[in-house]
Amino acid sequence: MKIVSVVSLKGGTGKTTVAMSLAVAAEADGQSVLLIGLEDYRLEVDLDRWAKTRGNATPAVRACRAEELEDEIAWAKQCGFDLVILDVCCGFIPVTAAVGLADFVLIPTRVASLDVSGAVPAVNLVREARKPSAVVVTFYYPAEARELQEMGLEQTADICPVRMQLREQYVLSYRAGRSIAEFDPEGGGAAEVEELYRYIKLRLAGEPGFLSAA
Ligand SMILES: Nc1ncnc2c1ncn2[C@@H]1O[C@H](COP(=O)(O)OP(=O)(O)OP(=O)(O)O)[C@@H](O)[C@H]1O
Numbered sequence: 001m002k003i004v005s006v007v008s009l010k011g012g013t014g015k016t017t018v019a020m021s022l023a024v025a026a027e028a029d030g031q032s033v034l035l036i037g038l039e040d041y042r043l044e045v046d047l048d049r050w051a052k053t054r055g056n057a058t059p060a061v062r063a064c065r066a067e068e069l070e071d072e073i074a075w076a077k078q079c080g081f082d083l084v085i086l087d088v089c090c091g092f093i094p095v096t097a098a099v100g101l102a103d104f105v106l107i108p109t110r111v112a113s114l115d116v117s118g119a120v121p122a123v124n125l126v127r128e129a130r131k132p133s134a135v136v137v138t139f140y141y142p143a144e145a146r147e148l149q150e151m152g153l154e155q156t157a158d159i160c161p162v163r164m165q166l167r168e169q170y171v172l173s174y175r176a177g178r179s180i181a182e183f184d185p186e187g188g189g190a191a192e193v194e195e196l197y198r199y200i201k202l203r204l205a206g207e208p209g210f211l212s213a214a
């Protein structure tokens with residue numbers, strides 16, 4: 001069983017959207033997936049609402065607190081899940097717990113400079129834990145290309161080659177209890193999620209990131 005943790009130390013960077021999109025992509029690839037909302041003081045209401053609207057039995061969706069995570073993971077192993085995706089709330093304790101158990105860590109980040117402040121501490125934390133990881137740029141639109149380059153994030157982190165663009169279909173699909181790929185299978189969002197999933201699958205299989213290979 002592999003564990004992918006989706007973390008940031010800033011809210012609203014697209015963690016839940018990325019986590020549920022990847023969970024559905026992994027299922028389409030034949031994997032049995034458990035999606036866990038890791039919360040510090042409340043249940044992961046966003047994932048919960050999505051799962052209720054969705055009405056499907058899969059992917060399985062649960063919520064727990066950082067101190068319950070090890071037991072939750074042991075339970076997931078017993079159940080025979082292939083992949084656990086952790087949608088982690090912003091907070092040092094839950095992020096540290098989720099990084100510690102992860103096989104791969106994904107750090108969604110918006111380009112807007114204020115949001116980088118959430119990515120850099122998460123990147124540092126993941127590096128200290130020596131975990132394979134990558135930053136994925138979210139809410140991206142082409143006019144941000146220059147700003148992204150100027151941020152110089154690639155000096156300290158692997159950046160996913162695929163960017164999650166700013167698309168209203170992410171919002172609409174969430175409201176419909178679907179992933180973007182289910183909601184608009186022929187659209188660009190479905191293609192970028194599929195590409196992100198393939199990238200993570202390779203990294204989980206041991207392919208080094210650009211920085212770790214250097
Ligand atoms: N690429 C995108 N384009 C447009 N809207 C997006 C995109 N990604 C996410 N959203 C929307 O932005 C909002 C915030 O996204 P999301 O809930 O995934 O962020 P989060 O990091 O999980 O937030 P929180 O820190 O509150 O848990 C949601 O309404 C979501 O549908």
Ligand SMILES: [Mg+2]
Nearest residue numbers: 015016046087
């Ligand atoms: Mg969230």
